[in-house]
Amino acid sequence: MEGSIDRDRAAHRLVGACFFALAAYIAIDASADLLRHEAPRVTYFGILYAGACVVVMPLLARTKRRVAVRLNSNALHADSHQSDICAYLSVILLLGLALNAALGWWWADPVAALCMLPIIIREGIAGLRGETCSHAHF
Numbered sequence: 257m258e259g260s261i262d263r264d265r266a267a268h269r270l271v272g273a274c275f276f277a278l279a280a281y282i283a284i285d286a287s288a289d290l291l292r293h294e295a296p297r298v299t300y301f302g303i304l305y306a307g308a309c310v311v312v313m314p315l316l317a318r319t320k321r322r323v324a325v326r327l328n329s330n331a332l333h334a335d336s337h338q339s340d341i342c343a344y345l346s347v348i349l350l351l352g353l354a355l356n357a358a359l360g361w362w363w364a365d366p367v368a369a370l371c372m373l374p375i376i377i378r379e380g381i382a383g384l385r386g387e388t389c390s391h392a393h394f
Contacts, residue, residue, distance in 0.1 A: 265386045272383020286366035295362030306350035313343035
């Protein structure tokens, strides 16, 4: 049993470290785009995909929570929070992509990426602490 707990903690810490690596990459890339005034290309597929995620992820999270209650599964309940987080990130992504496409605001995409950082960092901290997810409500 203790070996399983140690593996779980190690896995959570690895996930947390990956979140921090992602946050660092986003911070560097988005900042560089802003400093260079580099406009991203418009991607209508990305807009459709992000829009679909905005609709589907909350439904998926709600369904996971219902099933988690029926199965008495803490793991599935924790996973439902990750689906909520994905929905929040999708809203931010959709805003950045849509503002760039509709209004030509080249800076909206990298600013949207930077707005994702608090959520990603919060999840990284939760992972490093060995928590299943931050259970943050935004």
